[in-house]
Structure formats: C-alpha cells, structure tokens
Amino acid sequence: xxxxxxxxxxxxxxxxxxxxxxxxxxxxxxxxxxxxxxxxxxxxxxxxxxxxxxxxxxxxxxxxxxxxxxxxxxxxxxxxxxxxxxxxxxxxxxxxxxxxxxxxxxxxxxxxxxxxxxxxxxxxxxxxxxxxxxxxxxxxxxxxxxxxxxxxxxxxxxxxxxxxxxxxxxxxxxxxxxxxxxxxxxxxxxxxxxxxxxxxxxxxxxxxxxxxxxxxxxxxxxxxxxxxxxxxxxxxxxxxxxxxxxxxxxxxxxxxxxxxxxxxxxxxxxxxxxxxxxxxxxxxxxxxxxxxxxxxxxxxxxxxxxxxxxxxxxxxxxxxxxxxxxxxxxxxxxxxxxxxxxxxxxxxxxxxxxxxxxxxxxxxxxxxxxxxxxxxxxxxxxxxxxxxxxxxxxxxxxxxxxxxxxxxxxxxxxxxxxxxxxxxxxxxxxxxxxxxxxxxxxxxxxxxxxxxxxxxxxxxxxxxxxxxxxxxxxxxxxxxx
RNA sequence: CGGGAUGUAGCGCAGCUUGGUAGCGCACUUGCUUCGGGAGCAAGGGGUCGCAGGUUCAAAUCCUGUCAUCCCGACCA
Numbered sequence: 001x002x003x004x005x006x007x008x009x010x011x012x013x014x015x016x017x018x019x020x021x022x023x024x025x026x027x028x029x030x031x032x033x034x035x036x037x038x039x040x041x042x043x044x045x046x047x048x049x050x051x052x053x054x055x056x057x058x059x060x061x062x063x064x065x066x067x068x069x070x071x072x073x074x075x076x077x078x079x080x081x082x083x084x085x086x087x088x089x090x091x092x093x094x095x096x097x098x099x100x101x102x103x104x105x106x107x108x109x110x111x112x113x114x115x116x117x118x119x120x121x122x123x124x125x126x127x128x129x130x131x132x133x134x135x136x137x138x139x140x141x142x143x144x145x146x147x148x149x150x151x152x153x154x155x156x157x158x159x160x161x162x163x164x165x166x167x168x169x170x171x172x173x174x175x176x177x178x179x180x181x182x183x184x185x186x187x188x189x190x191x192x193x194x195x196x197x198x199x200x201x202x203x204x205x206x207x208x209x210x211x212x213x214x215x216x217x218x219x220x221x222x223x224x225x226x227x228x229x230x231x232x233x234x235x236x237x238x239x240x241x242x243x244x245x246x247x248x249x250x251x252x253x254x255x256x257x258x259x260x261x262x263x264x265x266x267x268x269x270x271x272x273x274x275x276x277x278x279x280x281x282x283x284x285x286x287x288x289x290x291x292x293x294x295x296x297x298x299x300x301x302x303x304x305x306x307x308x309x310x311x312x313x314x315x316x317x318x319x320x321x322x323x324x325x326x327x328x329x330x331x332x333x334x335x336x337x338x339x340x341x342x343x344x345x346x347x348x349x350x351x352x353x354x355x356x357x358x359x360x361x362x363x364x365x366x367x368x369x370x371x372x373x374x375x376x377x378x379x380x381x382x383x384x385x386x387x388x389x390x391x392x393x394x395x396x397x398x399x400x401x402x403x404x405x406x407x408x409x410x411x412x413x414x415x416x417x418x419x420x421x422x423x424x425x426x427x428x429x430x431x432x433x434x435x436x437x438x439x440x441x442x443x444x445x446x447x448x449x450x451x452x453x454x455x456x457x458x459x460x461x462x463x464x465x466x467x468x469x470x471x472x473x474x475x476x477x478x479x480x481x
Numbered sequence: 482c483g484g485g486a487u488g489u490a491g492c493g494c495a496g497c498u499u500g501g502u503a504g505c506g507c508a509c510u511u512g513c514u515u516c517g518g519g520a521g522c523a524a525g526g527g528g529u530c531g532c533a534g535g536u537u538c539a540a541a542u543c544c545u546g547u548c549a550u551c552c553c554g555a556c557c558a
Contacts, residue, residue: 020552021552024551028492029492037549039548069547086517094557095557149557149558150482150556151557156558157557157558231558233558234558266558268558269558301515301516303515304516331516334518334520335516336517336518339517339518339519340518340519341519354516354517421529481558
C-alpha cells in the first residue's frame with residue numbers, strides 16, 4: 001500500500017466516525033451530484049442521473065402494467081387554485097415559491113411553482129370527467145417540484161427535486177382505497193426487487209398524513225445510522241379535492257356524484273436511500289438493477305499483444321447479452337487505481353482480464369458487496385454473470401434486512417424508549433393509544449416521530465407507551481430524515 | 482429560522498496571529514518507461530485568495546456586511 005492509496009481512501013470519511021460526512025463524501029466522490037450556485041439546489045450529474053433513469057424505467061413499467069398513463073401538467077399553479085383546499089394550502093403555503101412578475105409587469109394573480117400538483121390536476125379533472133364511463137382516470141406524471149426548505153441535503157431534501165406523482169379518480173370509495181393500497185404495494189415490491197431495500201409499509205398517523213388527504217400510507221426504510229427515511233407515500237384523498245374542485249360525474253343510477261381520488265409519489269430521495277442503506281467504507285454499493293454500470297471490465301497489461309482485442313470481444317458479447325457494461329481501457333491509470341474507482345462508484349461486478357486469463361480461457365470476477373473473487377471459464381460467461389448479479393441483489397437485500405432487524409427494538413415505556421434512542425438508535429416498535437397528545441409528547445421528549453402504523457400489527461403489550469392507557473395501535477417510531 | 486464551523490488552483494490543505502510580488506500534495510497536459518490492488522522519471526499549464534464595501538502607501542491577512550456549504554436543533558419527500 002502506497003501513501004497515495006492512504007490519501008485517496010482517506011478522502012472518504014469513515015461511516016462510524018461521521019455518517020453525514022461519509023454520505024456527502026460518497027455522493028461527491030462517486031460523481032453523482034455537485035453543488036450548484038443556487039442555494040439548496042443540486043446538479044445531478046450523468047452517473048447519478050442514470051440511477052434515476054433506471055429507477056424511472058422500472059417504476060414506469062409497473063405503472064403501465066397497472067393501467068396508468070403518463071401526462072404532463074403545468075409547472076405554474078394560480079394562487080386561487082392552490083387555496084381552494086383548506087388543509088392542503090395550510091400544509092404547503094409555508095414552503096411554496098411564488099412567481100410575482102412576468103418580465104417587468106406584475107401579475108394580476110400570483111403563481112406558485114408547483115410543490116405538488118393535486119390542485120392543477122383536479123382543476124383539469126373537473127373539466128374532463130362527466131360520466132362514470134370516464135372513470136377511472138389513472139394518470140401519472142414525471143416532473144420536478146419545488147419546496148422552499150430551510151435546510152437542504154443532496155437527494156434527501158433539496159429546493160427542487162424530481163419525482164413522479166400519480167393522480168387517480170374513481171367512481172367509488174372502495175376503488176380509490178384499493179388503488180391507494182395497490183400503488184403502495186407497487187412501491188414496496190419495487191423497493192425489494194429493484195432497490196434491494198426492505199420497507200416497513202403502513203399507515204401514517206393523522207399528524208403525519210399528507211395535507212388534504214383522508215389517509216396516507218407510507219413505506220419507511222432504515223438507514224445504517226439508525227435514522228428512518230420516508231421512501232414513498234400513497235394517499236387516499238377521499239372526496240376532499242373532488243368537492244372543492246367540483247369533480248362530478250353522472251353515475252349509472254342517474255345521480256351526480258363526486259369522484260374518489262388517490263395520489264402517490266416517490267422522488268430522487270430514493271437515491272439517498274440506496275446510498276445510506278447499502279454503502280460501505282469504500283463508497284457506493286449499487287444494486288445491479290439500478291447500477292448505471294453493472295460490470296466494469298479492467299483489462300490487465302493492456303499494451304500486451306491480444307489483451308485489448310480479447311477484452312473488446314468479451315465486452316461486445318456482454319453488451320449484446322443486455323448487460324450495462326463498461327470497458328475501462330484508459331491507459332493513464334493502473335489496474336489498482338481502476339479497482340478502487342469502480343468500487344467507489346458502487347459497480348456490482350468487476351471483470352478482470354489479463355494475459356494469464358486469456359491463456360487459460362477464463363476471466364476474473366470480483367463482487368462489490370463481499371469482495372469475493374472467482375475465476376470463471378469464458379464459456380457460459382453470460383449465464384455466470386447473470387447468476388452472480390442476482391446473487392448480489394439477494395445478498396444486498398438480506399444484509400439490509402438483517403441490519404434493520406438488528407436495529408429494531410421494542411419499548412415498553414418512555415424510559416426504555418429514550419434509552420433505545422440514546423444507545424441503540426433505529427426503529428422503535430411501541431404501542432400507542434391513538435391520541436395526538438401522546439404522539440406530540442413523544443416527539444417533544446425524544447425528537448422521534450411516528451413513522452407508521454404497520455399493516456403487520458403485533459400486539460406487544462396492552463398499554464400506551466406514553467400515557468399508559470389502553471393501546472390501539474402498534475407504531476414504528478424513529479428519528480427521521 | 483436559532484447555535485457552531487468553514488470558504489485560498491479541479492480536490493485536499495498551508496499562509497492570516499505580527500499587512501509587503503500566492504505556496505504545497507494530489508489531479509491535469511506532453512514524452513518515455515510501467516500495468517494481476519491506488520506506478521516512475523522529466524518538462525509544463527492553471528488561482529484578481531466566495532462576493533461587496535471599508536481601513537491603509539500597501540489587504541488572502543485587519544474591520545463591516547453579504548452569499549454559500551457542512552454539523553447540531555425547530556419545520557418538511
């Protein structure tokens with residue numbers, strides 16, 4: 001190990017020493033983002049954006065498969081529209097950006113830069129929906145939104161962020177509820193099978209629900225530092241918006257009725273989740289399904305006769321097989337340098353090919369997650385890699401699940417609750433009476449919030465962890481991003 | 482929005498106390514030799530010191546303001 005190596009590695013702060021700094025170091029060094037001249041707004045660089053594109057593609061397929069279509073609604077929303085739904089405007093008003101002028105002229109009516117699009121979409125639905133035959137409306141849009149946050153962190157909280165928002169309208173309450181849960185299920189399945197992140201799925205408390213919703217459902221993930229991250233939400237909007245935006249249809253029975261609605265979304269924050277769930281001391285660890293590069297090929301002794309030619313041959317074969325593969329033929333870096341760089345960038349598999357391998361008709365594969373090195377014959381290389389990538393996905397998921405389980409604790413009372421937060425961190429499972437006062441009190445005392453009331457309820461004990469009265473729900477609490 | 486810290490070359494930093502022609506390591510460029518865990522030698526290029534004022538013969542250095550980033554709280558995907 002040279003002194004250069006020590007210096008280079010030292011550029012990433014240790015996770016144990018300072019998790020926040022580790023996170024910042026990793027996203028910058030791995031070239032995912034850069035800070036921009038605009039406060040709180042990041043530039044997503046190609047390597048980071050490609051992760052988002054992969055997330056988009058996987059989710060979009062799932063949306064289409066469940067009958068949704070993409071559309072695009074305006075960035076600007078007239079003030080009067082935002083203000084129609086009382087709870088909604090109260091929830092979002094403190095963090096909207098206003099457009100007050102067009103050129104030099106002051107606008108007759110101010111516009112908000114969308115913080116979310118319920119209002120503008122409902123205004124259009126009101127116009128488009130006349131009959132039960134028009135229902136359900138199942139639209140989604142991929143776009144950016146703006147929320148004027150006080151403090152920001154790349155991917156986790158920025159003034160502007162990218163997301164998708166699904167907005168649906170249904171004839172019945174049952175259908176809207178079914179849709180709300182179905183899409184949360186899509187998120188949960190996607191998180192498991194694409195991001196390799198286990199989620200706790202459940203319902204938000206009244207205090208934590210979306211401004212204007214009837215009920216909010218959520219998927220919550222646990223980061224390696226013991227903090228929770230809300231990864232996606234799905235809202236049953238009931239008829240709140242339908243009534244203020246007058247979205248009515250003539251039903252089969254000849255009666256005018258208001259539609260029932262849902263909305264649901266996930267954001268670029270998912271990339272933050274990926275980093276904080278899977279990353280290690282060497283940098284990013286990306287699940288194969290979203291990794292911009294799945295296989296990084298490092299030829300050894302490039303200048304030697306036949307090495308680059310053989311590497312190119314293998315490269316073409318892997319590319320044709322559908323892998324996202326990169327042949328690192330830069331002659332300015334040594335193999336060792338490249339190994340470290342691709343590890344920092346989280347590439348799931350490294351493929352080494354050198355004169356000795358060519359002689360033996362084999363290649364060397366090294367897994368990013370456990371650093372396991374295997375010599376594999378050139379025959380069936382495509383199948384071997386396919387199997388190995390699947391194995392990496394599976395073990396990333398199992399590792400994340402084990403991490404979450406090791407950091408999920410039961411608190412019987414507030415002393416235990418505080419003790420866990422101080423000494424162990426992570427998720428706290430506790431029973432709750434359902435009263436707002438207890439939820440507020442827990443937050444005041446511990447800064448932990450109710451993440452969700454999981455669908456998989458467990459009866460841990462009878463009393464509320466806070467007030468001691470009869471408990472109604474089992475709740476996951478945690479400090480959250 | 483409160484408390485703390487930091488802004489000097491692409492990155493990491495020194496210089497500031499005690500004002501006097503801006504430095505180091507890595508990276509970058511060119512050439513040659515290297516190549517199985519962060520290669521070597523040689524020659525080069527690059528900074529109005531975050532920004533704006535002020536003090537001074539003279540400001541990276543002292544003063545005021547401002548902007549941004551990071552950390553800790555309150556608020557939020």
